[in-house]
Amino acid sequence: MHVELLIHTPDPEQVVAAAARLCYSNSSIDELMEKSKIDRQEFLEKILSLGHHSVMEHVSFSFGVEGISRACSHQLVRHRLASYSQQSQRYVSHKKRFSSVTPESIAAKPELNQRYQQLLDEIHQFYGEMLDADIPAEDARFLLPNAATTKIVVTMNGRELRHFFALRCCRRAQWEIQEMAKQMLKLVKPIAPTLFDKAGPGCLSGPCPEGKMTCGEAAAVREEFANFG
Known part of the structure; x- marks a missing residue:
């Protein structure tokens, strides 16, 4: 499996901070962008702690993923608030040998x-x-079986990406998409550390959302993600 961050919104945290400030300010866009360079981390932490996550929809991240199975990609495309371009088995012949x-x-x-x-x-x-x-x-x-590998480009906005991490970094997620999600998280955390602070399984910020289906290893999960990236 290979996961690569192809492109992302330049300075995503400044864009998100400016969008958030706009909701509470009469300043011009240029002024908001400039203000967003000051005390940005503290401001974003406050905004996100209040649940104002819609502002994260203004930034996007595009990944190139290859070497995953069709079983994995079928799970991935169930995340509907995203854009996908996948290698076609109709137009791409695997006569030489399909990898699996x-x-x-x-x-x-x-x-x-x-x-x-x-x-x-x-x-x-x-x-x-x-x-x-x-x-x-x-x-x-x-x-061709579900084991056959595929390539896919996926683009998600920041809010959907955090939701994706909450579901797919979970130990109850299927192992292949779990590994892909973790690789994606490692790529975006250095780009937007505040936006993706505590991103990961739902149990990082509260009780396990899986209820009776919990893996029962919340403490170990929190330790794993404490210095993730």
Whole structure:
């Protein structure tokens, strides 16, 4: 898996601070932008502590992600307040060889892993045979498994990104999207440390939101994210 921060709103914390100040000020935009350079961290901490998170929607972050499975990308695109561009299995042929993800739980069991890899090999061979028989790639792709890797560009605003982290950095999230979320968080924290302070699983700032489905390891989670990034 490789996650890269492609681009983001320049000086996102200044933009968010200016947007927040505008709500309570009669100053011009230029004046607000200048004021936003002063005592910005303290001001943002206060605004965010009051739940005024809508101002974070004015900044965005775009990531390039590759080497994740289709199983992972199907989870990712369920976050609807985001924009996605994904590699097409209709227009991109995998005749040479489709790459795949092997979960550690399978890799740890040699006999099962061998059968898993053999099945992927069989799928690849049959996929190639269909392409050789002039079956369109858009039809041959029906064979490709959730294990097949994909590439995707995803853009989220700051508010949705924090929500994404709250859900997907959680230990109850599926392992692959959990790892992707953590990598994304590590990339944005240096860019906007105040905006993403305490970003991560919901249990960082209160009781576990999973209720009876809790992992029961809130203390360990808080320790993990205490110096995250």
